[in-house]
Amino acid sequence: MGAQPTVSDVAGVAGVSRQTVSNVLNAPELVRPETRERVQAAIHSLGYRPHASARRLRTQKSSTIGIRLDPITQDGISGSILDRFLHALTEQADRQGLRMLLFTADGPEGEIEQFRRLSDAADVDAFVLTSTFHGDPRTEWLIENGQSFVTFGRPWGIDDMTDPEHLWVDVDGRAGVRDATLHLLSRGARRIGFLGWPSGSGTGDDRRAGWREAMRQGSGLSEEELRLLDIAAEDAVPFGAEAVRRLELQAGPLDGLVCASDSLALGALTATGGRIPVIGYDDTPVAASLGFSSVAQQLDEVAAGVLELLTGTHGGRVRRGDDVADPRHRLVAPRLVVRDSPALFGGGAASERSVSSNRMSKNS
Template sequence: MGNLPTVLDVAEAAGVSRQTVSNVLNAPSLVRPETREKVEAAILDLGYRPHASARRLRTQKSSTIGIRLDPITTDGISGSILDRFLHALTEQADRKNLRMLLFTATGPDDEIAQFRRLSEGADVDAFVLTSTFHGDPRTEWLIENGQSFVTFGRPWGIDDMADPEHLWVDVDGAAGLRDATRHLLGTGARRIGYLGWPEGSGTGDDRRRGWLQAMRASDGSGLSDEQLAVLEVAAEDGVTFGADAMRRLEQQAGVVDAVVCTSDSLALGALMATGGRIPVIGYDNTPVAASIGFSSVEQPLDEVAAGVLELLTGAHGGRVHPEAAVSDPRHRLVAPRLVVRDGPSVIAGR
């Protein structure tokens, strides 16, 4: 086996100094983009990987990102999204010579206790938060304690687009269900129902807004707000809840041409309740949607993971510095895409 490539090898291949290579690895914001690209190309070509232990001693950093491993959901459907995000994040972090440290927590307070333990022990340099919600105490603690972090999900309940203290990446849920509803309207459906989560869920409220926008548009359903009100039902997430919500929707609305849902779990429940006799579109494009064959909105998790790592390792370094003139946006809002399928040929009703 030949000798492993060194920093000097990378410097010679890129035509730069050894210090420039070191800056690209440890402080990329100091290097001009075109120079950084040359060095990164040389690193890739040579297969160079810095020695993690030596790097920690040199920078006094662990090169490690902490993230909570969410509990398994009861239906095992919607929870797969965070699993896929974690896989994408870990894979892309490895290419940047960063490590992921997984931990568990029973709730927000327990997660904060884990933040404290890991930061005091210098086990991690930054955190990634998922499943954000209104009044999230986790972000408050991280800000107060000067920790670097990025959230997958907006800091709901504040002016999240311009908030000076939060760095976040999210998928545009309103755009996703707006596209789904417009697709159904384009097929001739007019009375399009909506199955969503109870009000107060930032993510759920955002997706509901997309359905409403499409239904209220000049080329939409032509229904009044009063008529639209009977076409929506809120339910907890889960297949059984989705089936019950679909039955309630048909009882209160009468004729329903099609349904859009906040999750694939609710969508599967709706399909079971109707026996697949009307079109149903879910959200998350889980393996269940693909195997059964119903349409769903897909979250581009590779793009989300890339955005998270950009905010952690780029100009911001996981923290907002109001006194610094950093032009890089503090957030990334990623566009989802609608995956259209013919629908299940046969599905048993309940």
């Protein structure tokens, strides 16, 4: 049996955009009568059958949201952020009478197969995606097949801030790392290194940009000096430790270090022996228990934003050309948690305070 026709197939035959096909299926009043007739003729000729389950969340006839359960990370540190997000999302969904359906998959293609299976069986009404990346094939499949979905993470690599093809919620990592770097600068540090991920990660590059912005603003260092203070490593404690040793060899003595994750921060602490202040990212239980500073993602706000986009005016879909006033995105401000006495090297109980304001910006 051949592949089922998709929204893109219908759009090609009718000579219209995919969004126009979606409008004919879900909001026909937005489409001119002659265009609507052309799309309906293409639907009939191809035998296209939209999934009923993709429309039910908007009409509140069903109540199940699918989300992939990510595999456990090697060090068990950074992966905890997605576990905490899932807990917050499930808790808030339950209060709204919604259910979460968890599934596993090996890689993006395996996740797409799960989308197909669950939507064909009408087991779920919408999906939540995590860990978005450049050229993510999952979102393309969901758009082409008319599925309702929201991503935790921006659609990296496209015009994500103004008119993307899907709805998203994200944490402003650039602002979080900028705040962390400015905090160290305000305490007299000047030669502040950045320990990040290899380039090409949308999230990692965004966090690196925050460090560079703050350093250009307040360090007085040259671009060449900043280049030497920037180093990348895979996201694991041993790689972080090794990278910091290389960083000190290439850049000389450091006054402080800002890291793209708590895994890298823990590696940096083991390499430096607590000689310099180190700030991580994600504020995992490891950061709290060992007492080092970290940038906290506001996961309750992220979960609330995801559910707003799934169940509110948009119903999990972007409809180009509509007059819906509700913004299509939520960008959540993180919070810097400062701890002054890391217990990792014999310090006492770490004092803790928050730096930076709480806000959620909505981008249309």
